[in-house]
Amino acid sequence: MKKFIQTIKDIWSIDELKTKILLTLGLMAVYRFMAQVTLPGIDPQQLTVLGDKTSDGLLGLLSAFTGGAFSRASIMALGIMPYISASIVVQLMGIAVPYLQKLQKDGESGRNKINQITRWLTIGITIVQGGAYLTSLPSLGIPAEAYLLGQGGMFWISSMILLTAGTVFAMWLGERITEKGIGNGISLLIMIGIIARFPAAFMQEFTSKYAAGSGGFMMILLEIIVWLLIILASILLVTAVRKIAVQYARRTVVGSIDDAQGARQYIPLKLNSAGVMPIIFAQAIMFVPGLIARNSDGTVQTIFNALSDFNGWGYNILFCVLIIVFSYFYTAITIPTNKMAEDLKKSGGFIPGVRPGVETSEKLDSILSKITLPGSIFLALLAVFPAIVVHFGVQQNWAMFYGGTSLIIMVGVAIDTIQQINSYLLNRHYDGLMKTGTKRRGTI
Structure with a gap:
């Protein structure tokens, strides 16, 4: 402290x-x-x-x-x-x-x-x-x-x-x-x-647990522990990367060897390159069943009502599938592996054992496709977790903080803001928020 x-x-x-x-x-x-x-x-x-x-x-x-x-x-x-x-x-x-x-x-x-x-x-x-x-x-x-x-x-x-x-x-x-x-x-x-909305949601959950006589303090404590574990899982999802080793050939600069160019470096590919966008796209699509249900009747209305139930199995299974699909789609359009390979080739870098150019692009695309699958599944599970905890008696407003878009946005924004603050501290020879809080020796 x-x-x-x-x-x-x-x-x-x-x-x-x-x-x-x-x-x-x-x-x-x-x-x-x-x-x-x-x-x-x-x-x-x-x-x-x-x-x-x-x-x-x-x-x-x-x-x-x-x-x-x-x-x-x-x-x-x-x-x-x-x-x-x-x-x-x-x-x-x-x-x-x-x-x-x-x-x-x-x-x-x-x-x-x-x-x-x-x-x-x-x-x-x-x-x-x-x-x-x-x-x-x-x-x-x-x-x-x-x-x-x-x-x-x-x-x-x-x-x-x-x-x-x-x-x-x-x-x-x-x-x-x-x-x-x-x-x-x-x-x-x-x-x-x-x-x-956090204070009101927590107080509503706190009051309901004590008023209903359904566990009281112990249930609140258990919910907080689960919530902290979900936050930890969200942090891991946001920060997880696959490092692709890159080798730069040594070059002679003004009669001497540029040792920095001979060092091994990495291309960090995020496990979840699409961020929260797949959830936003999927939720936009999930408005459609509700609109269809309002303008239909009979069996069609029953089916689409089930698909528009925020806590229903039909809604959440379809929601998961859409998140996985949109994760691949958004990753494909935002991570230009061909441009990455071209820039790597121009700078004299290469992935060991892979030829520069087209083969490097295919290698990066293959790795990105493989890590996107577990990343998208993890993202989908986090997105539907609020609906899961609702079935265990958690109030809807409080369940919103157990995953989904809200939690991932909060975690991502918090990490980004802390990193910016850290950059200021490190530039002034201080340790960052994620390290010890003592001054570093040295002059600016």
């Missing part, structure tokens, strides 16, 4: 790092404050039913990503999700659209243009999703008397403007955090929204 406290003191002794952390915390606080502001014209006292209907299932997940703003009919109800959707669309279009491919190769100017395209697409997606959200509010339980000024054109126009402005503002906050704060701003906004 003393070493940890010393590390915290070292962090606050670096003025630049302290400023970045305070700025990040301040912008996240602004985001959380804005998430509490209800759309004008809606009585916040009438939103109890909306909160109940969006407390679990897929709507519960959307509410979690927005920190509960979705279930409060807030001006930040759509949160940062339209920006995430736009980023995914632009990334996928970059595979097939030559113009975007050219921009990707244009360096900083190309990235700026891609960011601008993403922002405009975000506004378009927000308008579509905002209209769908406002249309669905009555069906989600908001009574007619909750609309203080009616549901006419003025309410729609003002609400659409505010929902769009809320998403654009969230996007701006995320970009400012990334640029001037610490960590990835967009991911931090999602994480802070998820964490915002």
Whole structure:
């Protein structure tokens, strides 16, 4: 504990790092404050039913990503999700659209243009999703008397403007955090929204265990132990890599031998190269059975109702299959093994026993395919684990923290942020957060 406290003191002794952390915390606080502001014209006292209907299932997940703003009919109800959707669309279009491919190769100017395209697409997606959200509010339980000024054109126009402005503002906050704060701003906004629900979810579980007389303290303790083990498994999944040994030929530089080029190095291939994207893609597809069930009847409705049950076996088996499929798909489009092989060849490197060029590309692709299978299965199991613990009596809101998108996002963002803080500490000759907290000797 003393070493940890010393590390915290070292962090606050670096003025630049302290400023970045305070700025990040301040912008996240602004985001959380804005998430509490209800759309004008809606009585916040009438939103109890909306909160109940969006407390679990897929709507519960959307509410979690927005920190509960979705279930409060807030001006930040759509949160940062339209920006995430736009980023995914632009990334996928970059595979097939030559113009975007050219921009990707244009360096900083190309990235700026891609960011601008993403922002405009975000506004378009927000308008579509905002209209769908406002249309669905009555069906989600908001009574007619909750609309203080009616549901006419003025309410729609003002609400659409505010929902769009809320998403654009969230996007701006995320970009400012990334640029001037610490960590990835967009991911931090999602994480802070998820964490915002943690205290209420835990207290609900704590109360239910004591009120029902179903184990009390011992059951809570067991659940916490299992939760910590799942966090450990998530960390292993996020950080696990397969190291591919690479040898660089020695080269003569200014009459001498460049020993650094003769050293053995590694290409790290992640066990889960796709991150959380397969779960997001799979969940988007899993909205379809529910839509089909609402517009059908008889046997078809029964089948698709089963496939839209968040805690049902049919839903989770199909969910697992889709995650595995999308893991391969997203890994294939984001890890260019042919470009890696070409860059390795240009730099004079090679994998021992493998010819540079095409054979190296095939070797990397083969290894990546083999490690993606256990990685995708592990990811799928983590994704459906919340549904598993629900069958053992865990409350739905608390079960959300036992895996799935929420936990993997929190673990990934936490690791990324800690690594950035560590880089500042190590540059100033301090040990990082994951090591002892003493100063290192030496001068800068």
